[in-house]
Amino acid sequence: MPKPNGPLKDGDILKPWPFYRWAPFGVLSFGLWGMLGFTPVMLFLIYLKEGEEVTRSFQGEGLRVWLICIGVWLGLLAIQVGAGMLAMRRRIIVQSNGVTVQGSFGTTRHYPGEGLTSSQTVYSIAALMQGVIHLRYADGKRRTLDGAGFSQIDLGRIAQYLGRSRQP
DSSP states (O other): OOOSSSOOOTTOEEOOOGGGGGOTTTHHHHHHHHHHHHHHHHHHHHHHHHHHHHHHHHHTTTHHHHHHHHHHHHHHHHHHHHHHHHHTTOEEEEETTEEEEEOTTSOEEEEEOTTEEEEEEEEESTTSSEEEEEEEETTSOEEEEEOTTSOHHHHHHHHHHHHHHTOO
């Protein structure tokens, strides 16, 4: 396990930031959590104030309306939590010749440090935890390392490691 702010070395494995589990869709996740928290509270408050009216208006509808409301709410919650659990399976493995990103579905991509001429870390606070590292190689190739879920500090450390690996 790498030190939180120390330099990376061969064999280190970086895991996504723990907070990413609860916000896999960035800003949309916060909106969804707000809606999931707001809906039951508002239904309860409306029921307290207008209980008899609410009961009367739903009498003819039966259980179907309540199941739809609760089903949609639980479905959105399941998507949010499931996506978060899936996103936490990502790993970045530091190797002597570069870094390898293991995706959530078992896919791997290798980003070599050899031939690298520049690396630039771009981290969008507006998108929340959606950072990338733009890599340029001597042969003109450009690649982008997707660092979604990894902290800005980790992305900076990866860019530094790749920069060190290109030096003789």
